[in-house]
Amino acid sequence: MSKQQIGDDYDIAGSAAAGEEVHHRETFPVLVIGALGVVYGDIGTSPIYAFREAIHAASSDGGLIRADVLGIVSMIFWALTLIVTIKYVLFVLRADNDGEGGILSLMALARASYKTRPTLILSIGIIGASLFYGDAVITPAISVLSAVEGLEVVAPALGPYIVPITLVILLTLFAVQRFGTARMAIVFGPITLIWFLALGFFGLWHLFDDLSILVSVNPYYGFDYVVRNPGTAFATIGTVFLAVTGAEALYADLGHFGRRPIVTAWMWIVFPCLLLNYFGQGAFVLAHAEAAKNPFFEMFPPWALLPMVLLATAATVIASQAVISGAYSLSRQAVQLNLLPRLTIEHTSEKQSGQVYLPRVNFFLGLVVILLVLGFERSTNLAAAYGIAVTGNMLVTTTLLFIVMSRIWKWRLWVSVLVTAGFLIIDITFVGANLIKVIDGGWASLVVAIVIVIVMFTWVRGSRQLAAKVRKDEVPLDLIANKMAQSPPTLVPGTAVFLTGDPASSPAALLHSLKHYKVLHEKNVILTVVTAASPVVKKNERARIEPINDLFVRVTLTFGYMEQPNIPRTLAICRQQGLKFDIMTTSFFLSRRSLKAAVRSEMPYWQDRLFIALAHTASDATEYFQIPTGRVVEIGTQVNI
Template sequence: MATNATSGAQPATENELRNNLSDPDAVHKETYPVLVLGALGVVYGDIGTSPIYAFREALHAASTDGSLLRADVLGIVSMIFWALTLIVTVKYILFVLRADNDGEGGILSLMALARESYKTRPRLILGIGIVGAALFYGDAVITPAISVLSAIEGLEIVTPAFTPYVVPITITILLALFSVQRYGTARMAFFFGPITLAWFLALGFFGLWHVFDDLSVLAAVNPHYGFDYIVRNQGTAFATIGTVFLAVTGAEALYADLGHFGRRPISTAWMWIVFPCLLLNYFGQGAFVLAHGEAAKNPFFEMFPPWALLPMVILATAATVIASQAVISGAYSLSRQAVQLNLLPRLHIAHTSEKQSGQVYLPRINFLLGLVVVLLVLGFERSTNLAAAYGIAVTGNMLVTTTLLFIVMTRIWQWRFWVAAFTTACFLIIDITFVGANLIKVIDGGWASLLIAILIVLIMSTWVKGSRQLQKKIGQGDVPLELISTKLAQSPPTIVPGTAVFLTGNPKSTPVALMHSLKHYKVLHERNVILNVVTAPSPVVRKSDRMRIEPIDDRFMQITLTFGYMERPNVPRTLAIFKAAGWKFDIMTTSFFLSRRSLRASPRSDMPFWQDKLFIALARSASDATEYFQIPTGRVVEIGTQVTI
């Protein structure tokens, strides 16, 4: 049976979907600029708001005694420049975005690619992927909190009277953001794209304006200044590197949101708009501090002229709300992949676009993300406090990405081993440095993101282990369908009129609902269909490929229905097509039999008792199959069975 659910969004025509979704980059020319603009609004919101706090926090880390040397400022600017260049431009834009899985990106997509290259499907790679996914969730809840908080704190510069209202205003904005997610990424991008474009242009404009305060800041392009800072300031260098990393947080969202817009629009937006504007702003902040050393407290907001301060605070607030969208939409994509890979129970997944398969909305994930984000704002209260919690999850995720990328390079791209090893070694040196620099912030707040990641790892590992144990338990009692049909033909039970449709995930085995129906009711319908519904990796399925029929005998037949991932499965309507083939299907004389398992924990389980309970709770939270397949509830018979795991 299918593992994901769909929304009420109406699918486009088959030809439209096939043209638009067969390749994530094969978009129509007239939609390409729209996708670039949408990528600005959804993908780059996170990294685009880093200038608000990244340079500020790096200055604070470097000036523990309250003083800053000219070489220190140049060193910080240099490290930020090369971090953006090497991590985002080289690693993600040039390499990681190429590792798409049928147009989808994200850590789980990369894990699936790496794992599929092995016939044995190593569990070690699965574990690495789970850890990476869990770390991304940690990033997904901290980003909205720190981004919006940092922008609202700009009101304190306008007037200190706003200080008591920073947290309430932040929570109000975040609640509004999560409440509109149901309208879909496409609609969000329509509104967010132009705002984000204005934001980046403003960053570039004011940054370029202040570069002329001290043109010597351009010397920071030389990596010598970054290395020189590290050598001269060994006591504070590690902490400063950890804050410099804030400038590249959001890079993982580029890959996670790959399915939303495609590689080319994301790359174009970065190279022509985002990257130049970010560099101009960071260099502008550096020049401003070199010319006005006393402004090191909050250079981003203080470098604006009085007439532009309030408008920029408002624009920054809008931009940080949009920044949250980058990781929120990435979390949706990641969750859908987790469901498809059976790392999470079946969730209600709403497809919100007919042109991009990756644009989805998950109500339950949205609620949980919103709840945790609000709790973080209430608990940390200041963006500076949250900065300590930020970075650990992102750096860990990037380290996992580099590890899996090496496997993809060698086993899928067929690169020479030494070329792949050298490339990933360069990335690993950077990743490990940033991981180490951020680990020192665990006590100061980094524990929050790690705690969230540990909880996600626990949930995913429990679901994977419990599902395997459940399948093993069920498989012990499997009876081949051909054996049952043969015995029933030899000694038929009482035959009743009508059609019975038994939904199953294993068409070769006798459905549990059929076994229990024969055992307790001792009757058999005139016609019996063993129905298996699968989801194809393509957006739509041709009508000729929709159904596969395998007659067993006069009473039984096996039917496989295949739907594309952009199609909403309607089992009764699809079965009605059989009328043209001479098979009499009448919904009023057809009963759909589903098996509903009641799970019980066993003291002899392979898992601890508490983990059994957690798996059972997760299984009960799975979406209802009747609603997903659009079967009229009046035609459904659910037969409950108890399974001790």
């Protein structure tokens, strides 16, 4: 899969230097503990607010009765079982793209099963990725805010300081991102383990307040609630979904830990502890109806309340960090797949190339999160904005999973349809239940998702239009190479590397160099960098060399979409294959384009302007491809689009 890049005559490539990454052979228990902190941070903080919001929705019509509590706990139990345990653990986690997961990996996997690379699947992937960003800005805001609100239970006088304290925590969290999370990650897993054990312990303690809560495992009570409460059922189902937000992280972080540690952590630690806590909260409310306002914090004895508030705050910060890191990873994949312009990517760890920091993404997330806290002020208000983006993302995952089932796993069509239909019924139910939140705050995450969709579609469409326009003016490379061989200009010592997105055409930098300088290097490499549909490319498939004549050679470097392209280092592979060059006598020629809006364009004027603005924000290609700045020659051209 190759992609025309703006500002230079070449393609971009991968993102995470998987071939060069130092992989550490961690013991299985270490991987399980690590998965707790990274994978389950989001879903692990849901008990703070999910059950509370559900009983508030159920009691909005005038009161809360015993059968309502049983119905809510039953729906939470089956939501966790059907969505996380069955859908994600048993099915989605098996749809790995060479070990990598996430919505864009699934999109690339599904799209690669077609020779024509359908645009429809690309569009579905863009929508899914955009919805993830919508979720990524809500999670830190609602998680940290809901935890800090626990201080009101400890000391009601602290109420006016909840928002300021939350803002300080969030500002600090986003400010330290540039230093990397390697040191913090060491304690993420153990703290999250303590958190889950505390959830399970206090849930089990209060389970004995009313053991009849255990009958909620019978789905009858969930259906009974819906039948008895048609007026509030949809709203309650939407809040019940809060219990499974974060499930997508199981798949998104597949490449970090592998399927077995993620599944083990869920089945033996996370799932049991979450169930104990939700059932414990239900039993506590049955025995203490007055605790329905904030059952999570009110269920703790006085001696444990402050420690649990502090632990909850730590857990929510960890959950926020996991989402922020996921946004970095997704953005990096989007850049490699040419869904976004090149973004500055800073590696924060010398040992693990997967740990990256993207300044622009961090600023965007931080700004929106702060605005959400200031605008909504209470986690209850934010709960109305939470869920729409997540449910939409899960719906996209189910759609792409059907393609994987039928085309890659080669399941019989009726089996694929049957399994997918079951998941779609659940997904569509939750999407519908959350759509009623749009007016009350759900618009916030949708606005973020829509903005990202517009940006991605504009970049993809503009890139294709620019590539088509440039292609009309290009000269076949073979024609130039033959002319130069028959009647060479003045030859100068050394090697010239010309980067291009179309290996069959002469790079603009080469043509302009011949036109203005009237000279040619003794050895000229026409270099194309492409991105594969897989996250990692094997070393023996990295470089392909095709001699044209004594003066020219065509080289194609292939990277996976999770790899960080390093052209000088990768060219060393070409030397092993017989390409003779000395990096100290090699010059890299890049064509830098200045874009102008044309009078007539296939895109609307506003989209032209947006595309040009995005192109201007693209990070420097020299830095992105890690080319020595002293060896680069940039030649500018102007293009009307």
